[in-house]
Amino acid sequence: MNSIEIDKSIRFVAKVKVLGLIIFASASTLSIGQDDLPLEVPDTLDLNTALSFALNNNFNIRRAIEQIEEQEGIIVEVKARTRPSLTLNLDYQRLDEGLSEVVDGFGVASDNTWGISLNLRQAIYQGGGIKAALKAQDLTRESVRLFLESTIMDAMLEVTTRYYRTLLARDQIKVQEQNIKLLEKVLEDAQNKVKAGAVSDFEVLRAEVLLANAKPALIRRRSAFRVAIDQLRRSIGYGNYRRDSNNLDSVPELLGELKYEPVAYDLANCLDLALSNRSELERLRLIEEARDAGLEIARSDYRPSLDLIGSYGKRKSNFSESFDERPEGWTVGVVATWDIFDGAARKGRVRQARSQLEQSRIERDSLRLAIEVEVRQAISEFQEAEELVNAVAKAVEQAEEALRLADSRYDAGAIDQLDVFEAQFALTESRTNRLEANYRHIVAVANLKRAMGEDKTVLDSN
Helix, strand or coil, X not given: CCHHHHHHHHHHHXXXXXXXXHCCCCHHHCCCCHHHCCCCCCCEECHHHHHHHHHHHCHHHHHHHHHHHHHXXXXXXXXXXXXXXEEEEEXXXXXXXXXXXXXXXXXXXXXXXXXXXXXXXXXXXXXXXXXXXXXXXXXXXXXXXXXXXXXXXXXXXXXXXXXXXXXXXXXXXXXXXXXXXXXXXXXXXXXXXXHHCCCCHHHHHXXXXXXXXXXXXXXXXXXXXXXXXXXXXXXXXXXXXXXXXXXXXXXXXXXXXXXXXXXXXXXXHHHXXXXXXXXXXXXXXXXXXXXXHHHHHHHHHHCCEEEEEEEEEEECCCCCCCHHHCCEEEEEEEEEECCCCXXXXXXXXXXXXXXXXXXXXXXXXXXXXXXXXXXXXXXXXXXXXXXXXXXXXXXXXXXXXXXXXXXXXXXXXXXXXXXXXXXXXXXXXXXXXXXXXXXXXXXXXXXXXHHCCHHHHHHHHC
């Protein structure tokens, strides 16, 4: 996949993020259950399909979505403090005969008492704590949404990296298989020349040794491919646990190629983009504001609280056992509470809140520096990948020329078949190095774009 296709994938990722943000309105509408996964391994798999599947099934994304749902529940709980509460109270008591007495001949001796009431309570003023709590929770909700955004992009980067890693492992198998076929041909030629009496058995032995030494590399490449497939499966969240042989051993055909496309980046511009685009910085800013509201919540304990109360009920009459002759009615009033001294507990809470606010500021400054270092490191890796690609390209050109000269000399009888093979092997090794260099370049570009938050720029333009 070339750089144009990569840019298309990045735009696709941006659309993926938009879809992820839509989840905020109703996280439960996203289908992420294992029952929705395909029963069979697909015949083909491209990068966009892997990214789309990961959006719905990656475990980190699913966990981040549930954190949003959790935060919505907390907000509902806090908002409940601003609304009236209505409770129904019932009580019944059975009295000992010694307590069932008549006072001055009035009333009726009774061995039980009961009551029923409907009570209403509405908070009027809580020292500003409720308003501050609502603000803190709203800010926390926004920070959790930004966390989901960064989680989605991290997951997309991981899927992209592992997809190209799988392509690299696939192509390396092809290279090693070509080496094996070449060595088998060399061995066959040597055996034919021995039969013709043109060379000694030593040439056959040398060809057999070369062939035997090449087989372990092919085994390692095939193992690396299987591992890469499983890592990609984990990244996209493909939890197909069927154990039938067709599904268990099935591997999709991966679409795409490892191609190099030159791009250019400027360090100063990358740093500016990272500091303005990274959602992690914006998230910590919101957390800082939320903790500032948390400080106001702690200070509200120093102020009085005021509640409106009301009730309607009835109780058993002291003069009759009849339910119809019960006294009933309503009450309404105001309850004010002001804690004068609590052993300095409020002072401790304020101190904790102030420290948490300062910690959030320190964490934000620390993240800013970490992002700058991350961008510089990504730029360094990108520059290294550029240099490797250029160096390997030169090596491939030289290896191709060396093979051309070897073929000419072999046709002229100046060298033997094994000398030609050595030139062919050097060319194959150079092409293998080019594959790895192209892979590193693609991954370096993806890491750099993630480091400077370029995905968010693409999102904003949509």
